[in-house]
Amino acid sequence: MTVDVSELPPLPSGVSIEPQAVGSFADAILRREGVDPAAVLTVAFVDRETIAGLNEVHMGKKETTDVLSFPIEDAAPGAPPSPLEEGPPLLLGDVVICADIVAEHAVAYGVPFDDELYLMVCHGVLHILGWDHATDEEAELMEAREAEHLATMGRTRR
Numbered sequence: 001m002t003v004d005v006s007e008l009p010p011l012p013s014g015v016s017i018e019p020q021a022v023g024s025f026a027d028a029i030l031r032r033e034g035v036d037p038a039a040v041l042t043v044a045f046v047d048r049e050t051i052a053g054l055n056e057v058h059m060g061k062k063e064t065t066d067v068l069s070f071p072i073e074d075a076a077p078g079a080p081p082s083p084l085e086e087g088p089p090l091l092l093g094d095v096v097i098c099a100d101i102v103a104e105h106a107v108a109y110g111v112p113f114d115d116e117l118y119l120m121v122c123h124g125v126l127h128i129l130g131w132d133h134a135t136d137e138e139a140e141l142m143e144a145r146e147a148e149h150l151a152t153m154g155r156t157r158r
Helices: 019-032 048-059 099-109 113-128 136-151
Strands: 002-005 040-046 067-071 091-098
Touching (some): 002 019, 019 136, 040 048, 048 099, 099 113, 113 136
C-alpha cells in the first residue's frame, strides 16, 4: 500500500502532526478493509482557505470543514475497489484535512488534538471506501467502524 502524505502547512500553535504515523494509520485501515496492497491513497493537509474553496466547488457549501474525501473509484462498505487484472496500481483518491479546523473541533469536543486528527483520517479513508453517513443508520454503522479502527491504536471515538 502506498499512502502519500502531503507537506504540512503552518500548524496552529501547540499542534504537531507526524506524517509517517498518519500514513501508517491510513495504510492499516485500508488493509483491514481489504484494499489491494498495491493501492495508492493521498492524504493532503491544507489551510482554511483551500478547504473552504474545495468545499464550495465540490460540495456546494460556502464554509470551512475539517475533512473532505475525493474517491476515484466506486466502492461500498465491505466492497472496496479492485484493480484491473495486470493493470496499473489502484488509485483510491484524496483525503484532504484542515488541521486548523481539527484543532478547533478538538477544543470544542474536549478531546486531544491527536484523537480528533486520527478520527478525521479514519473518517476520510472510510468515505474513500464508500462509507457514508447520510442516514441515521449509515451514520451508526460508519461511527462503529471508525471506533473499531481507532481502537486498534488505543484511541476512542468521541
